[in-house]
Amino acid sequence: MTDVLGIVMFVVGGVLFVLVSLTVGRLFRPRRPGQLKGEIYECGEPTVGKGQVQFDLRFYVVAMLFVIFDVEIALLYPWAQVFRQFPKAAFWDLAFFVGLLLVGYAFAWRYGYLDWTRPRAGGQADDDAQTPEQER
Amino acid sequence: MTALDLQALLPLVLTTATAIAVMIAVTITRRHGLAAWLCAAGLAAAIASIASARECAPRHISDLLVIDSFARFYSGLILAGSLVVAVLSYGYLKLRTDRHEEYYILLPLAAVGSLVIVCSANLLAFLLGLELLSICLFALIAYRRTGRGDLEAAVKYLILAGASSAFAVFGAALIYADRGSLAFGPPGLALSSPVALAGIAALLVGVGFKLALVPFHFWTPDVYQGAPAPIAGFIATVSKGAVFALALRYLSTENLLADGRIIWLLTAIAAASMLAGNLLALRQDNVKRMLAYSSIAHVGYLLIALLASASLGRPAAAIYLTAYFLASLGAFGVVGALSQPTRDADALADYRGLAWRRPFLAFTLTAMLLSLAGLPLTAGFVGKLSLVFSGVSSALWLLLSALVLGSVISIFYYLRLLAALFATPPASEPAISSPNTPWPTTAALLFLTVALLAIGLWPAPLLDLIQKMAVAAW
């Protein structure tokens, strides 16, 4: 029963803390809304344009590819640490992993996901990224 | 990692290799037939590797996976189901999108996710498998990208699967917080602590979502309706089968049924699923939605096996799931075979007079529906018989009355479809002129029908297999 009590106190305490501090602030702080205060806070820089900008879809593809290949680093570092202990197994493990990535890389290359301005990749229809015709 | 470990892992390895091989092949050349054949051959090889493995002693692979005969049986079921889906998809995709090949990368990967779920001995492995399965399914559901329905279904599935996974992860975290380990068992420990109990409740949300149990079922009809017919079949069978096998393993490893509250919770969920699923299916004019609701009810029935005594419940679950796999895949296969390039044949009107236009498909669908309804001489009867047997012997009268009530209701909507099949053909042109069935689809449907009737007529070999494999203690 004491276990439950602990959880309950934790949850209730958390909720109360937020509620109480917001309420207290609301009671005591002065309220003087102005245009300057309504603006977006951007590290002190003046903002340009609207908040809702449509990103080019290609950024997402590039970002995703970057993340995929970047994750390699996360694996390579611990791999390097233990390489001396199991040289053979570690080598084949990583060779397999990098090989897999290479297949993915080849796939992305083959179908033009690495090109910024894309001709119709490999002559095949590919409507994932916008083709110049579609942009017009 | 010994050679025996590797042999035990062979199904997983082969299925993963299938996905990689298809990817390499696609990188070299885009050919639908090649990708489909590679995928089918790889899955078949994985099935063969299960069948050829002689050793039945459970093998623990690190702390994450355990390969025992229980896992082998369900792995076989999952791989066979995926294989059938792959074959059915070939004819289905051929008429639709212009890019078929990536499909055959995603499908084996989804199967790998399911295999990991079935083999997991650890909540971490379970979550890993769950995510792999879900991520592949998002892409597969939206694969056609033709109408709004597909994208709506995929986004719905994405958001709800994400939410339910979050619950499952939270549950795992609570359990870890309580005992400092994510491994299953030892039995009885979980019930002593409220933190772990809360964790189990959160896990139940994640599992209930994948199984589409009431009250976690709201996504089911929309997703089934929007997904390509073979993928709807995959979600109804493989994905549910894997999670159900895990639930079976987890419940008995942790001995959760020792707790009356959990029994009551599961009983309530099961009864609600049977009744709500069947009642909601009653008024559906959309065949895919109807099958979706009926699948909710079927998993509700399956929970009877979960709650019954292990010695009868486990084989009953295995038999029922096998029968359900056959019938659901067959039903969705027929839906896929009838579909036009632009839309799936999901309106009841598409089926009017089918018996006179396409006798083979109508006969197949009739057999599947009768099996889903549990009529004799189909696999569904053997499944329902063992299920009810396990329920009666554990005296689960409340659930059994829900089953009887639900079954009677279900007869009504199965008969609606059945009656449409045998309607007098209209004098004018049929509502849709569907293309001829490609031979792989015919072969797959024929296989399902023959298996369905064979198990119905002569279930002894399957029961023997199940006694040997799916009941083993762990």
Next chain:
Amino acid sequence: MTLLYLILIPLLAGLAAWPAARVAPRAARGLCLAASLAQLVIAAILWQNTPTTGQWIETLSLPWIPQLGITFSLFLDGLSLLLILLTGLLGALAVLASWTAIRENVGFFHFNLMATLAGVTGVFLARDLILFYVFWELMLVPLYLLIRIWGGDRRVYAATKFFLFTQAGGLLLLLGILALAITHQRQTGTLTFDYLQLIGTALSPSQGVWLLLAFLAAFAVKLPALGLHPWLPDAHSQAPTAGSVVLAGLVLKAGGYGMLRFLIPLFPQAFPTIAPAAMALAVAGILYGAALAFAQDDLKRLIASSSISHMGFVLLGVFAANELALQGAVVVMIAHGLTTGTLFALAGAIDERLHTHHLDRLGGLWTDMPRMGGVTLFFVLAGLGLPGLAGFVGEFLVLLGAWQTSPVLAALASAGLVLSVVYSLRLMQRVFLGPKVGEETPRDLSAREWLMLSVMAAATIWVGLWPQRVLDASAPAVQNMQKSLSDAAGAPEARP
């Protein structure tokens, strides 16, 4: 193996008729007719060779699902034999009655018809309870298709209603069977569904009553008992002629057979608890069915509603449970199969000529079809219980038996006999007498119809005049029921 042939012959004939009809519809019809006659002949030979001792004429047991203790086992006693004879006879009648009426999808029609007959035969022969359930459900699907595809205007509604009612009862039966087998397993350690082994299962009083009710639910739907009957008028009136013949003649008998075969031997202790209520229900059914029949203005619905009344006598006889009443119930089943089956065939013949079976659009047919009028009068009289014909023997025996148990109920039930005269004569009046309606001059009976009707008439007279052969055949079964009842009454209460 003879028993297996009895089931396989119609099934294989149906399977063969399906493709055969593509070549020649006549071949399919002939094949099915021959199969039914073969069934009849085999059953007749078995009857001739009935052993003088013991209840069972022949048994058969093959392994089927050993893991669940289910075997493919059949048995045959006099009671089964009588109903198999009826099956063969009515099967032939059904094929002949649809000889010219069915013109579309002839092969599939005959497949469904023969599959239904095979299922009914299986029900009458099954010894393993799960096998019984399998056959019980199995006759449902082809019969559903018969009504769905070849039925009248409201066929979808009627077929669905029929399926739903029967399935609901069937599932309760399945629960009951499993619960009984599990109780037996806990007592003896062996899991079996064999009828002969389950007979001795000791049940606590409440358990016995619940199981009895579960079994009764399925049988009472098929019979049908009052309250569970709404499917019957729809299904019978919408079914094609052959379907109505099989439904009225055989499927209802499956309900009666189930009651005779299972209720008393399996639950002798619980049986007397239920009996008074069931007898009251039976009498209510007799009167209600007769009133319902009187109110119908559709020929087939009228005959169908009269079935509720007649089958009420079966229910009354079973639950009166003395030898006279039980024997009477058996004879009522046979007689009702013969007369009502034939009346449906006649209704089908009228429908084929005039394309209606609505009483308002029929009338004065006697002038054009005197022979058909005469034959119909004969079967109507047989149905209302004219002495010398089949219907009289059974209902009289039931009333005699019921009188011993409850004079009040017997008196009320005999009022049903009077009412049956009223609705039967109304049928004759509206269809064959009175002013002629319509312009057509339908032709009288054809040679094929003469043949089938005279055979049925002969059988009706034979059962009416020499019922002793019938009574002898069912006597061992009935005596065993008496014995188990008296044993149960004498024995101390079963252990709780």
